[in-house]
Amino acid sequence: MPSLRSSCLLLPLFTLTSCVTGPATPVDGSPTPRVELAAPTANLWYQHAVFYEVFVRSFQDSNGDGKGDLAGLISRLDYLNDGDPNTTSDLGVDALWLMPVFDSPSYHGYDTTNYERIEPDYGTNADFERLCAEAHRRGMRVIVDLVINHTSSQHPWFQESAASPESAKRDWYVWSPVDPGWRQPWDLFSQGATWHPLNGAYYYGVFWGGMPDLNLRTPAVREEVKRLASFWLDKGVDGFRLDAVRYLIETSGGLTGQADTAETHAFWKEFAAHVRSVKPDAALVGEAWTNTPLIAPYYGSTAQVPQGDELPLNFNFPLAEEIIKAARLGNGNGLALKLSEMRSRYPVGVADAPFLTNHDHVRVATQLDGKPGALVTAASLVLTLPGSPFLYYGEEVGLLNGTTQNDEAKRTPMPWDGSTGGGFTSGTPWFAFAPGHENTHVAAQMTAPGSLLSRYRDLIRARHASPALERGGLTLLTSTQSRTSTLAFLRTLEGERVLVVHNLGDSAENAGPFELEGDLAEPLFVDSSVRAPERDGGTWRITLPARTTGIWRLR
Structure with missing residues (x-):
């Protein structure tokens, strides 16, 4: 990578106005530029909201049948956001993402x-x-999963x-008189079949036969999706x-013909x-589970639509x-490179959509072996980076995966207390609680100052x-050129500058020296064991104990 003295490292959420080549110095001694950032090109609510993903079936049961429901979710809204900015007992999230809530056999x-x-x-x-009315009354928005790549095979x-x-709806799905032999386009070695026999023909279903793909080449299907x-x-x-955004319209078999086609991108422009x-500030969040170069095009063009004319948020x-x-490793170099x-x-x-895990991942607490320090670090990182962070229900209390190997183990009931039903149900839960729920639950952490x-x-x-921490730009002060146990950056918006420093490791670290203009006006979030930064002229040094974070507003 070129020297940071001659290149500006910033997140693309905001527009670069100037690049001052120094003099800020990260922990490894290599020079890093300061970057001045303008306001975001669009300031829409979803570009900086904190989202909370809910699996309704596992959140709160209201009628004792062991399955979470909407009435149960409504009863727990005050935990998420009570609508009163003067209280501190609620989580304070800005929006809910509900996993699928429409009629389904699964x-x-x-x-x-x-x-x-x-x-x-x-x-x-x-x-x-x-639910929507009650969420709105508390200042929360609601987005829902809309799965339009495929339906159930039981759909009328x-x-x-x-x-x-x-049939009048024959072309609502993709049919072939023979099996074209395409495999699932996840990788070059995939053996999963995508064409499924039925009534003397074959239909296309990229995930499995129970989920036939809709034919979004058909104008009537596109119009129906927009109507819904x-x-x-x-x-x-x-x-x-929006689920499985890469796989809407296929042109041929193989990795390039079954994913990320030009026709798929054209549909998303039309849908957006x-x-x-209908609703100019509606959020659209795309699930393109792939690498950075293939995710980026799903924003589309910003020439006429500043947030992107395809999907303005992408996980x-x-x-x-x-x-x-x-x-896990206490090394921020890979994150800086990303x-x-x-x-x-x-x-x-455009705005980013950072997260730790979702319903398709092994939970972050399991990935990090339940280590408190690592969980603290992960939370601190995802909530201080730019964009709209997405939290998966239970992450905030360190919920582990269940004990089975199936997807249900990633979506176990929410543990509200240590009772037999976990505060989730008065009946038998639809699926077993994750291990340790008797001690890892909301009630145990609600009033504990040092809890996750x-x-x-x-x-x-x-x-x-x-405003700078919520929706500002980012200037990376940490080098991308070597291992680093600290990650430091400035978040900036208009006249506000906020310094964020994380110690990712398991031992105390000195961050700096950083040559930054101004004084530290006030701490926004500082772990109790972190000492105030030390200044020598225009140079700042910060000593952080293991797994701690300091966030200060600069005057």
Whole structure:
């Protein structure tokens, strides 16, 4: 990589206005430039909100059947955000992402049978509208999973399509008279079949036969998908998390013909334009589970739409891996390099969507072996980087994976207290609690100042207290050229500058010297064992004990 003295390292969320080549010096002695950043090119709520992912089935049961439901979720909204900025007992999140809540034959809901009806296990459409109203009353937005790559094979559309080659909905799905032999496009060695026999023909389903792919080349299908988006936006939804965005329209077999096609990108532009026409500030969050160069194009063009004319938020899977690696190994070099790659790949003016894990990952607490210090580090990183952080329910208390190897083990019931039903249900839970739930639960951490839950709450409040920390740019002060146990950066917005320093390691570290203009006006978040930075002229040094963080506003 070129010397940092001659290149500006910044996140692409904001526009570069000047690059001053010094003199800030990171811990390894290599020079690093200061970067002045302008305001974001678009200031939409979802570009800096803290999101909280909820699996409704596992969050709170209201009727004793062992399954979480919308009424139960409503009863727990005050835990997430009580709507009162003067209280400190709530988590303080800004938005909810609900995993699929539409009618489905499966526990997970990613195979829909009716896009206009709430899953009966969860309640009714009226319950959903009440949830949106109650969330909005507390200042929270609600986005829902909209799965349009495929439906359930039990969906009436597919049943009609499969009935006859002459069916009016035959072209709503992708059919072939022979098996083209395409394999799943995850990698070069995939052996999973994607064409499935039925009634003398073959239909395409990239994930499995129970989820046939919709044919989004068909104009009637595209119009129906847009109508469904309008249907839920009109009922109070504030946007959509979009599943499997890479796989909508295939042109041929293989890695390039079944994923990331030009036709897929064109559809997302069309869909996003429709959503903006109905609700201009609606959030669209894409799941493109791949590398940085392939994620970046899903933002689309920023020429006419500053946030991107395809999907204005995209989950940053590679960054999540680097955050967890930094927390596990105590080395921030890979994370610094990833930020540099994002700068070179992402369009200027777009917002990131960082996270640790979601419902498809082994939980972060299990990946980090339940080590308190590593969990503290992971939380501190994801909540101080730019963009819109997404938290997965239970991460804030250190919830582990379940004991089985299936996906249900990543989606176990939320432990609210140490009782038999965990405060989740008065009946038998639909799936067993994760190990250690008797001690790892919300009640045990609610009033404990040093708990992981209290750290999440305090960091979210620090974000909300600082425009620069919440929606500002980033200037990396840590070198990308060697191993580093500290990660330091400036977050800036207009006249506010915030210095963030993390010690990722298991021993005390000296961060600096940093040559930064100004004084430290106030601490926004400082671990109790962190001493105030020491200044010698214009040079700052900071000593941080193991696994600690300091955040200061500069005057």
